[in-house]
Amino acid sequence: MAFDADEEILQDFLVEAGEILEKLSEQLVDLEQHPDDSDLLNAIFRGFHTVKGGAGFLQLDALVSCCHSAENVFDILRNHKRKVDPELMDVVLEVLDHVNAMFEQVRRHEELTPAPDELIVALDALAKPAAAAPAASLVVEQAESPDESGSNVDGGDITDDEFEQLLDALQDEKAATPAGAVGDSPAVGSESSAGDEEISDDEFEALLDQLHGKGRFAGPPETGDTEYQKPEAVEDAGKSGTDDLISDDEFEKLLDDLHGKGGSPTADTAKASPAAAAGKAEAKPEDSMAEKSAEPDSREKAPAETRSGAAPAMPSRDASAPVAETSVRVDTKRLDDIMNMVGELVLVRNRLQRLGAQSEDEHMHKAVSNLDVVTTDLQSAVMATRMQPIKKVFGRFPRVVRDLARSLRKEINLEMHGEDTDLDKNLVEALSDPLVHLVRNSVDHGIEAPDVREKAGKPRQGQVTLSAEQEGDHILLFIEDDGAGMDPEVLRRKAVEKGIYEQDAADRLTDAECYNLIFAAGFSTKEQISDVSGRGVGMDVVKTKIGQLNGQLHVESELGKGSRIVIKVPLTLAIMPTLMIMLGDQSFALPLVNVVEIFHLDLSKKNVVDGRECIVVRDKVFPLFHIKRWLVKGAAGEPEPENAHVVIVAMGTRRVGFVVDQLIGQEEVVIKPLGRALQGTPGMAGATITGDGRIALIIDVPSLLQNYG
Structure with missing residues (x-):
C-alpha cells in the first residue's frame, strides 16, 4: 500500500471515495426496484470505476480487484447482456460490504483484508453475458458499421478495453488493405504494439481518415517552425471556426459514431479524482490529447496537437476546478474549540445583559443590545459549520430494510423524507443506533407477511416511512408503518406476565401508556427469540439513548392500520x-x-x-x-x-x-x-x-x- 504517498492525495481519495460508497449503497437497493434504469446502471458503473482509479493510484491492489470485478458486472448489465435479479444483488451487496471494510482499513492506515476468493469468482461469473456472443466479432461489427452499433450500445462511457479493441480491429482491417490505400499515414496502433498505452497524434489522424475519408480533418502541411504559441492563441483558434480545427460538435459526433449517442468518455473523466486521473492505467485517450494541447505552436499554424480534440476537452476540466476551491477541510476538533469559545462569549453576553438591566445608561443598553445580536448571529454561524444532514443516518436504511425483508421473506418499500434536514454532528452519530432499532422493529413486528396482508385486504408490499423535519430549535423524527399496529390488551397482559405491573395497575393504564410499554426493559411481545428481536433489549436502548439526548418519545398506533413513533431532540447539545x-x-x-x-x-x-x-x-x-x-x-x-x-x-x-x-x-x-x-x-x-x-x-x-x- 502506498500510504507513504502524498497525504493530501490520500485525503482527497478518502473524501471522494467515501461519498461515492455512501451513494452506492442507496443506488444498489434502488436498482433492485428499477432494474431497467440505464442512468442508475451507468452511475453505479462510474462509482466503482472511480473508486478503482483512486485505489489503483494508491496501489491498493485488493480494493482495485474488488472494484474491477464489480465494474465488469455493471458493464455487462448496462449493455443489457444480463438482467438484474435478487441473487446477483446479493453477491454485489456482499462485495460492497467488503469494499466498505477495506475503505475503513485505508482510513485507519491498516493492511487491507482482501475479499474471499470464492466471492470474487462468483462476481466474475456474473460478469459474463447470459447469452454470450463472440466478443471479437461484435467489435468488428462496431468498427465496420458505427452508425448501427450506436443504436445497440447503451449510452454509457467508453472503457479503456473497448477503445483498445476498436483500435486493434481497425489495425487488422488496415493490414488487409494494400499499402497505398491509406496514403502516408502511419499504421494505427503501431506504437501501442510496442507497449505505449496512449494513442499518438498520427494514430488519431489515421483513425479519422478511415472513418471519414482522408484529409477531411487534415490541417496545413507541417513546417519546421517551433515558435511557442500562447494559450490565448489556442483558445482563439478554437473559437474561430476555421477548417483547421475539429470543432466540439465534430468531436462529439465522432465519439457518437464510435460508441453510440451520449457515449462520450469525457463525462467520467471530468468527475474522476485527481488521484485517479494521475494513474496511467486509468488514462483515457482524451487525457493524452489534453496534455498534447499544451505543446508549443504558432498562432498562424494549426498543428496536429490542436486537431486532436484538446479544445473541447479542456472546458470540462476547467469547469470542475472552482468547485474544489469552494470548500476547505477542517478538523472537527478545531470546530469544537471554536464552539467552546462562542460558548464563553455567550456567558459574557448573559453577564453583560444582567448588568445592563441594572444600569440606566442609554449607551450601555445599546451596546449590550448590539452585542446580543452579534453574539446570536455568530453562535448560529458556528453551529451551522457543525451541522450535517440527517441523510448521513438515513442513507444506511435502504440496505437495512432490504436485507431484513429478504431474511424475513417480507415485501417492504421504504420511503424517506426530509433527508436534507440539518442537525449537530454529535446528534447525527448518537441517533444512528436508536433509529436502526426502531426501523428493524417496524419491519419485524409491524409489517405482516405478504399472505397475511392479502387476507386483511392490504397490498402484499408493506410500507415503512422515515421522515425528519425541523420545528423551532428541535428536530422531529417519524418512523411509520402500515402494519398490524399494537393491541393494548396484549400489551397489558404481557406487562403483567413480565412482572412490570400488577393486574390492577395494568387495567388502569390508558392505551397511550400501553403503547409506551414497548420501551420497558425486558419487554417484548415475541413468543420466540430470534436473531432479529425477542429479548426486549432494543427498545430499552432507544429510550435510554433518546433520554441522554434530552429528547422525547411519543407512540401512536391503531390496531390493523399501523404504528407511528415520534422522536423530538434538540438541534444541538453544545x-x-x-x-x-x-x-x-x-x-x-x-x-x-x-x-x-x-x-x-x-x-x-x-x-x-x-x-x-x-x-x-x-x-x-x-x-x-x-x-x-x-x-x-x-x-x-x-x-x-x-x-x-x-x-x-x-x-x-x-x-x-x-x-x-x-x-x-x-x-x-x-x-x-x-x-x-x-x-x-x-x-x-x-x-x-x-x-x-x-x-x-x-x-x-x-x-x-x-x-x-
Missing part, C-alpha cells in the same frame, strides 16, 4: 436553552426541552395514589416530587410550604411534576463538564455560569428520577 429555578438559595437549570408547562399550586389539594403524592391537572394525574429534598442538604426536614411552583417535565414517554421554590426565567447556557470530584453525580448533566456570575448545576431529568424517584 448550547442549551434552560429554565433557571431556585431550590433554597441555590440555582439549578432545567433543560427547556424537558419542560412541558408551569403553574402555581395549592399543595393542600394534592392526592395520594399507590402511596405516592400526585396532582390532577385537566383530568390527568402526574406524580409529584419535591426535588429540593434530593438536591439541597438539610432540606429533608423542613416544613412543607402551602403554595409552590410546579414544573411539569417530560422524559421519554413519562411526565411528572417537580416542586420548586422560585422561577428565575429562561436562559441559554453552555454545558460545562463537572470536575473530577463531582463526575458521575446522579441527576447532574453538568454545570454552567449564570448571568449573575453564579454557578448553576444542570439537572439531568431521566437520571434524577432513576436514582431518586
Whole structure:
C-alpha cells in the first residue's frame, strides 16, 4: 500500500471515495426496484470505476480487484447482456460490504483484508453475458458499421478495453488493405504494439481518415517552425471556426459514431479524482490529447496537437476546478474549540445583559443590545459549520430494510423524507443506533407477511416511512408503518406476565401508556427469540439513548392500520436553552426541552395514589416530587410550604411534576463538564455560569428520577 504517498492525495481519495460508497449503497437497493434504469446502471458503473482509479493510484491492489470485478458486472448489465435479479444483488451487496471494510482499513492506515476468493469468482461469473456472443466479432461489427452499433450500445462511457479493441480491429482491417490505400499515414496502433498505452497524434489522424475519408480533418502541411504559441492563441483558434480545427460538435459526433449517442468518455473523466486521473492505467485517450494541447505552436499554424480534440476537452476540466476551491477541510476538533469559545462569549453576553438591566445608561443598553445580536448571529454561524444532514443516518436504511425483508421473506418499500434536514454532528452519530432499532422493529413486528396482508385486504408490499423535519430549535423524527399496529390488551397482559405491573395497575393504564410499554426493559411481545428481536433489549436502548439526548418519545398506533413513533431532540447539545429555578438559595437549570408547562399550586389539594403524592391537572394525574429534598442538604426536614411552583417535565414517554421554590426565567447556557470530584453525580448533566456570575448545576431529568424517584 502506498500510504507513504502524498497525504493530501490520500485525503482527497478518502473524501471522494467515501461519498461515492455512501451513494452506492442507496443506488444498489434502488436498482433492485428499477432494474431497467440505464442512468442508475451507468452511475453505479462510474462509482466503482472511480473508486478503482483512486485505489489503483494508491496501489491498493485488493480494493482495485474488488472494484474491477464489480465494474465488469455493471458493464455487462448496462449493455443489457444480463438482467438484474435478487441473487446477483446479493453477491454485489456482499462485495460492497467488503469494499466498505477495506475503505475503513485505508482510513485507519491498516493492511487491507482482501475479499474471499470464492466471492470474487462468483462476481466474475456474473460478469459474463447470459447469452454470450463472440466478443471479437461484435467489435468488428462496431468498427465496420458505427452508425448501427450506436443504436445497440447503451449510452454509457467508453472503457479503456473497448477503445483498445476498436483500435486493434481497425489495425487488422488496415493490414488487409494494400499499402497505398491509406496514403502516408502511419499504421494505427503501431506504437501501442510496442507497449505505449496512449494513442499518438498520427494514430488519431489515421483513425479519422478511415472513418471519414482522408484529409477531411487534415490541417496545413507541417513546417519546421517551433515558435511557442500562447494559450490565448489556442483558445482563439478554437473559437474561430476555421477548417483547421475539429470543432466540439465534430468531436462529439465522432465519439457518437464510435460508441453510440451520449457515449462520450469525457463525462467520467471530468468527475474522476485527481488521484485517479494521475494513474496511467486509468488514462483515457482524451487525457493524452489534453496534455498534447499544451505543446508549443504558432498562432498562424494549426498543428496536429490542436486537431486532436484538446479544445473541447479542456472546458470540462476547467469547469470542475472552482468547485474544489469552494470548500476547505477542517478538523472537527478545531470546530469544537471554536464552539467552546462562542460558548464563553455567550456567558459574557448573559453577564453583560444582567448588568445592563441594572444600569440606566442609554449607551450601555445599546451596546449590550448590539452585542446580543452579534453574539446570536455568530453562535448560529458556528453551529451551522457543525451541522450535517440527517441523510448521513438515513442513507444506511435502504440496505437495512432490504436485507431484513429478504431474511424475513417480507415485501417492504421504504420511503424517506426530509433527508436534507440539518442537525449537530454529535446528534447525527448518537441517533444512528436508536433509529436502526426502531426501523428493524417496524419491519419485524409491524409489517405482516405478504399472505397475511392479502387476507386483511392490504397490498402484499408493506410500507415503512422515515421522515425528519425541523420545528423551532428541535428536530422531529417519524418512523411509520402500515402494519398490524399494537393491541393494548396484549400489551397489558404481557406487562403483567413480565412482572412490570400488577393486574390492577395494568387495567388502569390508558392505551397511550400501553403503547409506551414497548420501551420497558425486558419487554417484548415475541413468543420466540430470534436473531432479529425477542429479548426486549432494543427498545430499552432507544429510550435510554433518546433520554441522554434530552429528547422525547411519543407512540401512536391503531390496531390493523399501523404504528407511528415520534422522536423530538434538540438541534444541538453544545448550547442549551434552560429554565433557571431556585431550590433554597441555590440555582439549578432545567433543560427547556424537558419542560412541558408551569403553574402555581395549592399543595393542600394534592392526592395520594399507590402511596405516592400526585396532582390532577385537566383530568390527568402526574406524580409529584419535591426535588429540593434530593438536591439541597438539610432540606429533608423542613416544613412543607402551602403554595409552590410546579414544573411539569417530560422524559421519554413519562411526565411528572417537580416542586420548586422560585422561577428565575429562561436562559441559554453552555454545558460545562463537572470536575473530577463531582463526575458521575446522579441527576447532574453538568454545570454552567449564570448571568449573575453564579454557578448553576444542570439537572439531568431521566437520571434524577432513576436514582431518586
